[in-house]
Amino acid sequence: MKFSFKNDYSEGCHPNILEALIQSNLNQQAGYGEDEYSLQAKKLIKEKIKNENSDVYLVSGGTQANLIVISSILRPYQCVISAAPGHILNNETGAIEATGHKVLSIETQDGKLRPSDIVPVLESHTNVPHQVMPKLVYISNSTELGTVYLAQELEELSIFCRQNGLYLFMDGARLGHGLTSEISDLTLERVAELTDIFYLGGTKNGALIGEAIVINHKDLQPDFAFNIKQKGALLAKGRLLGIQFMELMKDDLYFDLAKHANIQAMKIKNAMKERGIQFLSDTYTNQIFPIISNELIEILSEHFEFYVWKKIDEQSSAIRLITSWNTGDEAVERFIEMFHAKI
Amino acid sequence: MKFSFKNDYSEGCHPNILEALIQSNLNQQAGYGEDEYSLQAKKLIKEKIKNENSDVYLVSGGTQANLIVISSILRPYQCVISAAPGHILNNETGAIEATGHKVLSIETQDGKLRPSDIVPVLESHTNVPHQVMPKLVYISNSTELGTVYLAQELEELSIFCRQNGLYLFMDGARLGHGLTSEISDLTLERVAELTDIFYLGGTKNGALIGEAIVINHKDLQPDFAFNIKQKGALLAKGRLLGIQFMELMKDDLYFDLAKHANIQAMKIKNAMKERGIQFLSDTYTNQIFPIISNELIEILSEHFEFYVWKKIDEQSSAIRLITSWNTGDEAVERFIEMFHAKI
Amino acid sequence: MKFSFKNDYSEGCHPNILEALIQSNLNQQAGYGEDEYSLQAKKLIKEKIKNENSDVYLVSGGTQANLIVISSILRPYQCVISAAPGHILNNETGAIEATGHKVLSIETQDGKLRPSDIVPVLESHTNVPHQVMPKLVYISNSTELGTVYLAQELEELSIFCRQNGLYLFMDGARLGHGLTSEISDLTLERVAELTDIFYLGGTKNGALIGEAIVINHKDLQPDFAFNIKQKGALLAKGRLLGIQFMELMKDDLYFDLAKHANIQAMKIKNAMKERGIQFLSDTYTNQIFPIISNELIEILSEHFEFYVWKKIDEQSSAIRLITSWNTGDEAVERFIEMFHAKI
Amino acid sequence: MKFSFKNDYSEGCHPNILEALIQSNLNQQAGYGEDEYSLQAKKLIKEKIKNENSDVYLVSGGTQANLIVISSILRPYQCVISAAPGHILNNETGAIEATGHKVLSIETQDGKLRPSDIVPVLESHTNVPHQVMPKLVYISNSTELGTVYLAQELEELSIFCRQNGLYLFMDGARLGHGLTSEISDLTLERVAELTDIFYLGGTKNGALIGEAIVINHKDLQPDFAFNIKQKGALLAKGRLLGIQFMELMKDDLYFDLAKHANIQAMKIKNAMKERGIQFLSDTYTNQIFPIISNELIEILSEHFEFYVWKKIDEQSSAIRLITSWNTGDEAVERFIEMFHAKI
Missing domain, CATH: 3.90.1150.10 (Aspartate Aminotransferase, domain 1)
Known part of the structure; x- marks a missing residue:
């Protein structure tokens, strides 16, 4: 059998997770994310970002997280902006458009977005009401090209978004890899401060499934669970997600x-x-x-x-x-x- | 701690599944359902229904299965018919409507649909093109009220649907319970013959997550995987679903x-x-x-x-x-x- | 040729409208509702409702008005409530569901909704987040059964909606007939005070096409034009709508x-x-x-x-x-x- | 008052249309496009394209025609291809995406699409099922840049589409201008032969409102009227559209x-x-x-x-x-x- 360098989801999960599944298996728990493991996982995440006012939700995968987050934020006539290599543009079978929203593509060299990339998009979308209204900026960290955002880059982008009435959403399918890159000077805490919403990817970092959506902006928090349920993402045995993130968040696993x-x-x-x-x-x-x-x-x-x-x-x-x-x-x-x- | 009779998804999974997860954990596998366990699970299901021409897909949960199946079948102006207690009507936060389709509700005593229940709906939807076109009949077995379809009931419904150009879809979140009820005279094989599409529920019958969608009607098979991906239901580690159904389908577990x-x-x-x-x-x-x-x-x-x-x-x-x-x-x-x- | 009592849109339009079309025909005007006739029509409507803070938009027909209004108000997981004979339930080919929203049906004797009809719907939709959230009440005046709302009925409904966080929307395809009924004690001004949004139907009352949407609630006003454009309802020659409502609103035509x-x-x-x-x-x-x-x-x-x-x-x-x-x-x-x- | 060269919809309509509106005004007619004028208009169009097997439908405007046509053709996971200046990409407030479909943009010099433009799009969309499936090619004639398709260009594109399982749709908001251009060697009859579906624009060529959708491909014809109704585009007084196209199609107006x-x-x-x-x-x-x-x-x-x-x-x-x-x-x-x- 050849060893595979094709992706970071070829194996099962970290042994700690398997062990926790075994230990907890026959404990009866409430369904739909109200189990004690999910509550514990959410608590640990809020501690790590040092913000107990953020809301945390656990879902199965990246495309699911992206479509739920984006469709929960945008009004029908609003759109999301993404760098051209963005996962939502190329690898999700039109999942965002299927919820009714255009994804505007911006060409960039390195898969990262900077304010100067976004300015022309805003300037060319002023023909009210004949064009979609840009309202959300989607970025990935690490990006689909393996690059990472430095603290200053994310700060500048965050300030720009706030000044221009845009929400900032970070796809963190590989956020662990982005933050532990030898050149990264960003922390999870800082990510939570600078974005309105982001997620911590588990699937590509040792979990069987699971992404933890963290909602920092107050305006994006109400009623979020309805969106999760409506899109078919609310697991009856939410414990499966809870146990995994509980383990991943212990110490610095x-x-x-x-x-x-x-x-x-x-x-x-x-x-x-x-x-x-x-x-x-x-x-x-x-x-x-x-x-x-x-x-x-x-x-x-x-x-x-x-x-x-x-x-x-x-x-x-x-x-x-x-x-x-x-x-x-x-x-x-x-x-x-x-x-x-x-x- | 009180013992809970609240639902059938309070515990983890059957030990055989945990054991298989452990054994397979570090084997590298292809992603997105192309792993050997998923292939094996699909093979076992086709053997059990004695139809190698059916297509099988594994997804995470019932709401997800329902919305993918229904939206993949209907054209924009077509609708689905359900008994009033139907899960898609009451417990899925408008998931079907969110894909653009009306769900017509039929009052019944026992949660089951019979041809005589459907005839009035067809008769009252003839004002072309001012009304939605009924195209799909959704039933559950066992139903949301715990009742089951007998063979003759399903046969009559199946014949009726075919005569009236309606597809028949069975929500099998509790199909195991329906078929093993002491009064049931239906078999899995017969269900596959009489429905156009159905699923075998895992979540409520010993799996951590998972429903196995079985597509029997040729016209509903092409391109189905696109729908799974677009709705955020294609797990990168499809192995998680494959392993579970492989175990559940072994012998008669x-x-x-x-x-x-x-x-x-x-x-x-x-x-x-x-x-x-x-x-x-x-x-x-x-x-x-x-x-x-x-x-x-x-x-x-x-x-x-x-x-x-x-x-x-x-x-x-x-x-x-x-x-x-x-x-x-x-x-x-x-x-x-x-x-x-x-x- | 038999005389037809089939509907109120069998003929063309009132002669005043034809005359105005002739007189204005070759005047060059701005497109998309920025013509002077549309501005004049909107001004006249605001004068009649005695509220210059309402916003007025002109669209082609009733189904179009309904789907634009409802989809502009609701978040993806929210639904609209309608009496069972409601036009949006039976005669619009699932237009509302096609924008992603469930329409909850309430049986009533006379096509009208009262607070006591709505209370049970609210009480049976408390299983958060597994059910849609009722957010909007849709009524017609006159109703699809030809009945009308009396002032006290509309007042009670209006108060109930405000107390329960529900928006109130009146389909006025036959609002002229409702308000001039011999038993009606409602005025256009009072309708504007008691509803959050409503429309004045032209198509069934002497226009060729046209409904005038009036938005009274501040929260429903921003960006409304985007919805009109996106749904294909923004006429290049908006003058056609403007001229008609300008004529209909002159004196009391x-x-x-x-x-x-x-x-x-x-x-x-x-x-x-x-x-x-x-x-x-x-x-x-x-x-x-x-x-x-x-x-x-x-x-x-x-x-x-x-x-x-x-x-x-x-x-x-x-x-x-x-x-x-x-x-x-x-x-x-x-x-x-x-x-x-x-x- | 300055003379305006801003657009081709600044004035009302051609006097023949006004005259026909006057003459027909008080004749009672069936609603929803079943009036005798609409039937006559459709007959004239079929005669002009020399194909009585095509279906013709009349709607109000271009964005409306585009969103109805495109959403009626595509399955949820399929997308439409357009040249970058395409009206559906830039000037319709995301109307196509709002029906659930991605619009893929192709850069071109002159606003026209050629097979060589489309080949790379097909080649880069083969990662099944992770990407949308291209299924429809949208072109405009004359284009948004004022250019026109020559007969050979349209023939090559038509052949290419048929060979590649793509439908071909021509936005004819300015089809009259395209076909009567001094350099055009295309005829209306040839357009109907080479496209699967197209429309004749009235709004920008002397009508008050109206586009005539012509469906040539048998597979795209069934149930089309449902889509028109569902999107709010079926005028109660369809006579308004019928009269206009009846007049425009008389002789060669x-x-x-x-x-x-x-x-x-x-x-x-x-x-x-x-x-x-x-x-x-x-x-x-x-x-x-x-x-x-x-x-x-x-x-x-x-x-x-x-x-x-x-x-x-x-x-x-x-x-x-x-x-x-x-x-x-x-x-x-x-x-x-x-x-x-x-x-």
Whole structure:
């Protein structure tokens, strides 16, 4: 069996979670997120962001979180702005539009949005009432290209949004990886201060399923649970989500797992860099996009699974390698070894 | 801690499932339902219904299954018909309407639909194009009132639907309980023959989450996966669903668990019946609705949890008792004992 | 050619409107409702309701007005309440549900809603977040059954709605007929005070097309034009709507036309009543529902067009007769004559 | 009062239409498009396209036509493709997305789509089921930039669509102008052969309101009227639409009006071209986009109304001039005179 670097959801879950599932299994609990594990998980998250006034809800996955959050915020004629590589634009089968809202796409180099990217969108949407009204800015951290927001970047974006009557929403499917990146100077607490709503991704960081939506802006809090239920996202056995986030939030497990994934990716990145390999984007998280020759791709493919991401020219392509909380040293070393031998 | 008869999703999952989660945990698998466990689960289901031409998809919960199925079938101007107690009418926060479709409600005594119930709806919806077009009939088995469809009833309904250009969809959140009821003469295979689409509920029958949608009608099969993804129901770690249904479908675990729940409920029902207690509906599944005095309700409430379902008069109310795959003899016996002592 | 009592939109428009179309035809005007005629029409409406703080918008028809108003007010999980005969429930092809919202139906005798009708709906929708949240009450005046709201009835309903956090919306497709009914003690000004939003119907009262939406509640006013545009209801030549309402609002033309229609209907009603005919509902507007023998229906049908509304028994049915701003004395007299001759 | 070149819907309607409204005004007619005028209008359109198997429906405006057509064709997970300047992308307040569907934007030089533009979109949408499925191609003729499709271009696009399972929809808000352009070699009959569905715009070509939707593909015809009603577009007095299209389709009035508008625009274009003025796009219909100095813009603005369309540099901008069926020689001559005097 080939080792897979295809994504960070190839394995099951962290053993602590399995153990907690076993221990709690026959305890009778209230349904629909009113179980004691969910309450505990929410408490731990509020402690970590140091804000007991935020509301926390647990749902199953990223597309689900995105469509619930966005459709709960926007009025029918309002739209959301996203960088062109945004998950909601390309990988969710029109989930946002299916709730009735346009997603405006902005081209960027690195998958990040800056105020200067958004200004032209606002300026070109002033023909009232013939155009949609931009009301929400969607960003990912780490982004779909593996890049991360620095504190100053998020601060500037946050200020800009508030000045322009825009809500700011961070898709944190890989928030652990973003915050534990070696170049990141952001904290979870700061993220909660600077965004109106965001989520902590569990699925890509050691959980079986689960994203924790954190609502910081008072105006976005009322009645949120109705949206979760209506979109089919309220699990009868909410305990399944509660137990997982309770475990991930204990000590710093959530961040330790993400950091491990980042470190493994950086090992490969650095090994390749030393040999002069170029990358599609300069990432410091668990996704890397090295550009290598087609011959090398073929050889590596015999022993490892990964996506060929983008054709660069006739001789070479960028591949995508993703590491996870469970990517062991042995797999990384074998990959580097193979790379060294064959380049 | 009081024992709860509030619902059939108070506990975790059957131990076989936990064991399989442990065994498979670190195997790398493809995402989005392409893992080997999901493939195996689907194969087992097709074997059980003896129809390899049906398509099977696994999703998280009942509301999710309902909204995906219904919105995938109907054109914008078409509607779905449901008995008045139908889950989609009362307990899903307008999830079906949120996808754009009206749900027409039909009053019935026992929560079941018969052709004679539907004829008037068809007759009163002929003012083209000023009214919605009925196109789909939604039924539950067992129903929200705990009743079950007999083979002849389902056959007549199926024939009627085909003759009238209506699709027939069975919500099987409690299908195990319906089919293993002591009065049921239906089989899973026959359900698959008589419906166009149905699902096997896992959440209320020993799984952590999960419903298995089975599409029998050829016209409803193409592109179904797009709908799952768009509604946020395609789990990255589809393995979680696959493992559960793989275990539930092994031997007859799914049916054994449901039968156990039914038997436990019947023990309580019979004990009460012997003492002359009346019931809101005459059920043979894991839900019973005994009508008892308010004094008795108060006493029982001190030791057990259950819902007071409906006020009957000043002295008495119907309560709802639900048993599950995990309701042990001891809890049942204690309940009966208490009832005997206090009546 | 048989004279038609089928509806109040069989003819074109009042001659004053045609004349105004001719006079204004070649004047260049701004598009999208910014023309001088629309501005003038809105000014006249605000004067008639004695409230310059209300907002007025002109759209084409009743279904369009209903779907725009309702979808502009409700959040995704909220629903609207309607009496069972409500136009939005039965005659709009699921237009409201197509915007994502459930319409809750309340059985009533006379097509009107009273606080006591709504209380049980509120009481049975408290299972948060598993049920839709009632937020809007939809009423028609005159109703689909030809009945009208008296001042005290509307006042009680208005107070109840405000006390319960519900918005009150009056469908005024036949508001002229409702207010000029001989039994009505309501005025347009009072309607504007007691409702949060309503519309004045033009299509059924002498216009070619057109309904004037009046928004009284401050919270419902912002950004309303976006909804009109998004639903395809913003006419490039808004002048067509403006000219019509400008003419209808001059002096009391709007009310004169409605009153004429009412009077003609009452003539027929009284002639029938004198001969002992019973009616399906006791109406004082331009719709009457006499119950007559099938033989008489057949004879009258040879000379007049009308709808057979409801079978009463084997021998008789209720028919619906509608008069309009243009129903002349001659047609009414001929009908009464024929009735007298054949009964 | 300044003469306006701002758009082609500044005036009322062609006198023939007014005359027909007067003549028909008091004839009682069936509602909802079943009147004799609508039937006659549909008959005339089918004769002109020489296809009695097409279905014709009349609605009020372009945004309405677009949203009804597109939402009637697509399944929830399917999307429509449009050139970047497409009206549905920029000027309809997200009307298409509000029906649940994504609009994919393609950059083009001239507002027209060619197979080579669409191929990359199809190639980048193969990640089933994670992306929307392209199913419909939306084009405008004349386009939003004033350009027109030549017969060969439309033929190639039509063949491509059929080969790739895509429906082809032509927005004909300015179809008269497109077909009567001096460079056009397309006919209405050929448009009907090459598209699956299209519409003939009335609003911008001499009607008060109205677009005539023509459905050529058999699969798109069933139940279409339901969609019209559900979206609030079925006028009670459908006669208003019928009378207008009956008049426009008599002889060649529709095309004569459009040709007149084109000729007036070409007079101005040629006068400017002779003096070396450049244009934003090389148009041969009733829209022209000359690039002139800011000084000249200011002077012309004192006597004429028009939009400043796009800033070119610090000294000059493109303006948009639109002529209509009613733009007289005198206005054109005055404009050219002023231009000559001031350049």
